[in-house]
Amino acid sequence: MPPTDSLQDTYARLLVHAEPERGYPLWFPEPSIQLPPKFLHGGVRIGDVGIVTAHGNFDVFFNICLPEFHPLHHRYGVPEGFKQIKLSEKDVEIIEDPNYRGCIVTAKCSPKKGVNVKVTGANPNVVAVKGSKSESTAKAAFLALPGGADKHDLRDTSIFQREAMRMGKKWYEFALNKLGRTTMSCDSLYLVTGYHKASTWTLAAFHNPAAIWNVDVRYTENGDVLVTDPWHRTSISPCPIGFDEKKNHTVTMRGFKIAITEKTFRSLLPSGKGKGLFSVIAPLLHHGPPTHKIYHPLDGINSILLGQAKHCDMVVTHDSMWKDIVKELPSDRSHVVAAIKKKGYVLSSHAGCAYLRKRGADGPVQSNCSGLALSIRVNRAVAKLAVRVKTQEKKRVDTNKEKKKEKATRRNVKRK
Secondary structure, eight states, X not given: OOTTSOHHHHHHHHHHHHOGGGOEEOSOOSOOTTSOGGGTTTOSOTTEEEEEOTTSOEEEEEETTSOTTSGGGTTTOOOTXXXXXXXXXXXXXXXXXXXXXXEEEEEEEOSSSOEEEEEESSOOEEEEEEOOTTOSSOEEEEEEETXXXXXXXXXXXXXXXXXXXXXXXXXXHIIIIISOOTTSOTTOEEEEEEEEEESEEEEEEEESOSSOEEEEEEEOTTSOEEEEOTTOOTTSOOOOEEEOSSOOEEEEEEEEXXXXXXHHHHHHSOOOOSSSHHHHHHHHHTTOOOSOOOOOHHHHHHHHHHHHOXXXXXXXXXXXXXXXHGGXXXXXXXXXXXXXXXXXXXXXXXXXXXXXXXXXXXXXGGOOGGGHXXXXXHHHHHHHHHHHHHXXXXXXXXXXXXXXXXXXXXXXXXXX
């Protein structure tokens, strides 16, 4: 398999089009072993900031909803300017997704070659999506969730959007300089606002099989999923089957994708002024490309938006926007902005950061979370009133001066 098209790429490219409303799929849903032991049971959390790796897991840098001195932050700390966003239980919606119980999602792009996926047992809910026949190589992916998945989502994402716009460049600087993630790309940073978590699952991805492959997916009486591949080819991934009593395996996640310009990204790379091995290799990292660019549907859109907003060096967009436009998204880049506008989105900017908002809706600086919207509206009203009072006072003073000047002129005339 070419290095530019990893299993995560194949899996994500197909599954994200199959079910865009459920967000971005992860090839490795398990909690990262790099998390502190006490946090392994939870996995990905709302408020996590990090990147999707080439292996398909989520690499967490820090969490904006946890305090600065939380154990998760003990090793590397937090970025400069970090402010905790405190959430209550009512800020997060948690439901069992009924459409995801026993669900199998399949997607495939097959020219002359192909992959046939046969599902038997338990009468599962099957979501099948076929890709374009113009694809030059055969690809397929599927996800099976025998026990369903729980859906967690932040109810009001605007406060997260505002924080990403305020701190995005600081987060990149922290990742590059403090964490040493110098192979990440300038559009890879992700802020999690929701996810689907499961306890049992199986998934697979195929890329460019030599002939037609037949894959059987069978639900057993005890709820397990058996996947058989008669060809036993190395180009198919081992189909991992996970089980845990707790639903802590993140099969899909949703959030804000944060991208900065290449010029800004280069300016944030380590200077190499320190001592030791890193100071020797740092100059090489300034010019070295990322080891692998991980596919996400928003990356191309963010690149176009940065090209449109010439005065901005950062853009923040959410997976929900991709969900809204995926069916109408043209292949021609020059028509993407028109398609976005057609769906009611307006390209706006604030403090050098581009973002999209629904036409007629408030921007992120007018979030109603924690009473912030009321505070901002009151402050703006007070500011407008102050300007009006100041203007009226100036007019009154000018009028008094004119009257005094006129009286003085009259007195001078009488004296003469």
